[in-house]
Amino acid sequence: MSEKRTFKNLELEYRLFRERVFVAFAFVVLLMLVLIGRMLYLQVYQYDIYTTRSDKNRMHVRAMPPTRGLIFDREGRILAENLPSYNLTFVREQAKDIPAVIDTLASVLELDEERTEEIRKQAYSRRRPFQAALLLSQLDEKQIASISVNRYRLPGVSIEAQLIRHYPYGPLTAHVLGYASRISEKDLEKVDRSQYSGTHYIGKSGIERQYEKELHGEVGVQTVETNARGRVLSILSEELPKQGQSLKLHLDAELQKVATQALGGFRGALVAIDPKTGGILAMVSTPSFDPNLFVSGIDTDTYRYLITSDDLPMFNRTIRGKYPPASTIKAFMGLAGLEHGVVNPTSSIYDPGWYQLPNDDRLYRNWKRVGHGRVNLKKAIVVSNDTYFYDLAYNLGIDRIHPFMSQFGFGSNTALDIPQASSGLMPSRDWKKVHRKLPWFPGETLSVGIGQGYWLSTPLQMATSMVLLANRGKWVQPRIVESVDNTPIYKTSDSLPKDIKVSDDSYWDQVINAMVAVVHSKEGTARKISNGIRYTMAGKTGTAQVKGIKQNEKYDASKLAERHRDHALFVGFAPLENPQIALAVVVENAGSGSGVAAPIARMILDAYLTPERLAQGKEQQETTP
Structure with missing residues (x-):
């Protein structure tokens, strides 16, 4: 019995191959067109948006606090001045685990529970993005050294040289001048936040409070380039702050x-x-x-003594x-x-x-x-x-x-x-x-x-x-x-x-x-x-x-x-x-x-x-x- 032999239809196979190649080519071309279109959309039509986003990742606007105005008596003796101080600041956007950073900081500086709770509140206080919060003032050499050695464990924590208020006559002028102290969230609700960006102090009583507008000055603006860790690489532009006005009193x-x-x-x-x-x-x-x-x-x-004493030392008689x-x-x-x-x-x-x-x-x-x-x-x-x-x-x-x-x-x-x-x-x-x-x-x-x-x-x-x-x-x-x-x-x-x-x-x-x-x-x-x-x-x-x-x-x-x-x-x-x-x-x-x-x-x-x-x-x- 003879076998029935089947021969290949070469023409049919060739035509099928060509159709498949065409479909594949068309699909590739379509993908290329989609990719080109997307690239065109992103790089041309969305250029401004993504350029801004990119710049935000590497550029930040920082507030430059003004220097507070001085206060003199009638003879030119200085009653309120600004002295340099090393302060500890914290930018929470740069820290992945804020509680861990605070705990590490408390351990490094050997802080008690009360002080630790205070800096925790400061760290979580409402601030503008990338605005530093003041945690501690007037750091001594030992504290500065401890923080510097453990810097790798404290992301977002920095030591900054700043000016703080000082009253040379102390208690002698306390009830007249009042005092300037750390700005609180309640204070921020009463002032123009933009003018107090980067400012850590505000007048709380006396002349410091009554003439706050004149003494405070005007905030400056600085645009800086940073790396992925938030470290400043360069200053791109800046508008210097305007120093506060000085006051001369009738007081002798x-x-x-x-x-x-x-x-x-x-x-x-x-x-x-x-x-x-x-x-x-x-x-x-x-x-x-x-x-x-x-x-x-x-x-x-x-503070408890000052406000509970029968002699009322904080009461301006x-x-x-x-x-x-x-x-x-x-x-x-x-x-x-x-x-x-x-x-x-x-x-x-x-x-x-x-x-x-x-x-x-x-x-x-x-x-x-x-x-x-x-x-x-x-x-x-x-x-x-x-x-x-x-x-x-x-x-x-x-x-x-x-x-x-x-x-x-x-x-x-x-x-x-x-x-x-x-x-x-x-x-x-x-x-x-x-x-x-x-x-x-x-x-x-x-x-x-x-x-x-x-x-x-x-x-x-x-x-x-x-x-x-x-x-x-x-x-x-x-x-x-x-x-x-x-x-x-x-x-x-x-x-x-x-x-x-x-x-x-x-x-x-x-x-x-x-x-x-x-x-x-x-x-x-x-x-x-x-x-x-x-x-x-x-x-x-x-x-x-x-x-x-x-x-x-x-x-x-x-x-x-x-x-x-x-x-x-x-x-x-x-x-x-x-x-x-x-x-x-x-x-x-x-x-x-x-x-x-x-x-x-x-x-x-x-x-x-x-x-x-x-x-x-x-x-x-x-x-x-």
Whole structure:
């Protein structure tokens, strides 16, 4: 049987081969076209986008913090400066495992749990991408060496040389300058974040806070090229930051030192003002604190002590302390009596040692139990007689006392650049009705007449009232800053009260001459401080009651707890002919204004009114038309 043989169809196979080759070629061409199209799309149409992304991988914009402005006193002494410091910073985008980096850092630097938690919070604080967070300030040589050796274990961690705030006078100027400290997330919510990029510090209180805008400056911008690890390879471009403006204050640092030493270990406050300019020459609150502790981060124990101490070292008594002005306001009461015709220079009353309202059994006692006999206005101020001013206040009435005293700044904050100062309290009938829901009683008017009762004033307000008395009613607004970058500040606020006008200018002389006699006469309550004095001084002592005593009870300081004893006060100005300084002194629980506060005031006046300054003032007076 023969086999059936099949022959290949070469033509069919060839045609099939060609079709397959064509399909394969077409597929390859299609893939090539897709690839070319994609390349064209990416490199031509998407060029700008991917170029930018590429640049972002190798180029970064870094903020360049400005140098904070300096602060000087009136004589050019530096009060706030910037010192170089090595700080530890952290860029979290450069670290893959942030908790591990923090733990390693704590181990390398041997940090306790509290400090470790602090730097952990700083590391996670909200920042712009690639913006460094400040972890530690003022690294010592040992810390720098430890970090450098372990650098490979600390991605994102860097040591940078930066400037930090320093206050050469420390506690002496703490309450005036305030302090600058680490910027917090809460701070960032209140400022322009772009202006604080790269900035680690911001003013927290005092002048540092009030003049933050001027002191801070303007941030700069730097474009840098980095490698994959974030290390800077080169600087591509930069716009330098603008340094903060420097401030010159009216404050006299040496007078500030004398005032602090004069107050000694007492709790108290002192404010001295130049009556011509309103410039604050000294502003001391004791006890104080060291603002340098806050710059780089204060430890918990120290901070707890500062805020819990009964002595309140962080409380600025000069602008926030509210005290009864006591007898220091008797000259103003006398002026009010003259202006309203209630008294005249020759009218007098008899003082048996007490005063009694009509149809009232209560006796309002004079500080001298046996009384001063017959007293007129001058003698009442000189010996600080209470009975005379009880009678004067009763005849004036609270409805005339309140508006008259308000003219002198009592009950309001009139300072130009101290918005945080308290307004104190100048009581009125309407005030009591609103705040106490009670009517005003005649006995309360008597208390106001000797600066007690509801009346509360700050040392700054008391000093301001002395400026007005020295200027015979001309208002000069208290201020701290004299100039910004050598440009004097002449502005006044819209709320500045009008000059005080009285119907007869001799009224000013009546009360001022009485205040001169307080210091320079044999009967004056401050006569002891006049020994060897080189100038004529007008002053008034005061003793503010802290704890009330019963009707027939006699005040005995030895039977009271120290913090329940009377406050000692003194106000005054000098020289009489050409006033160059007005001041107020409050010493808490020190008792006698004549025995404690007046000698302190004398020390300040002697320190400021040097023979040279007295001679200069005399020349100015002679040349003034």
